[in-house]
Amino acid sequence: GENVEQHPSTLSVQEGDSAVIKCTYSDSASNYFPWYKQELGKRPQLIIDIRSNVGEKKDQRIAVTLNKTAKHFSLHITETQPEDSAVYFCAASMSFMDSNYQLIWGAGTKLIIKP
């Protein structure tokens, strides 16, 4: 089955600097890689995702890159702001029962933005 590893577990960056969170996965059949943000006391919410036919995707200050050969993908946040402080989860898709899919999650990264 799929296994997703996420690093680092905690990341502290100065406001305005960039932050990078990395994930690796084991199942070469995985084809969908979302990132979720969970602010304190709130539900995880999808912030960006990427599919296996794309190498990079950007949405304003956040971007995700995917290297299928190496089986790793990364979240990049530029010009970090206090509201970026949260726990970030990566995930990779895994198929079951032929045509159904579920997500396998990384352990999460607590991002702290220092003022």
Added chain:
Amino acid sequence: DVKVTQSSRYLVKRTGEKVFLECVQDMDHENMFWYRQDPGLGLRLIYFSYDVKMKEKGDIPEGYSVSREKKERFSLILESASTNQTSMYLCASSLGNSLQYGYTFGSGTRLTVV
């Protein structure tokens, strides 16, 4: 917007009580999931369901059971609550044949067993 609603935000129960956590989604999603979230341990899958009356064990099913009698509702049951089940419980739902929209999570139920 897809909405996933968990019946209680906070719950306090006594050891040995039978506890029901309810989750309802309104977008006709096939898949529903129950996770437990503890500090530093990420999202751990307890059970999931891909159809009415169908269920599959996740990574930590011990001490839990589930029920899915209707497509929109997925219940997590703690048959005899114990203090080590004190945690945040998150429900999620998704389409079955596509992850186009990822998962949608409920707001969570913080359960304290005393």
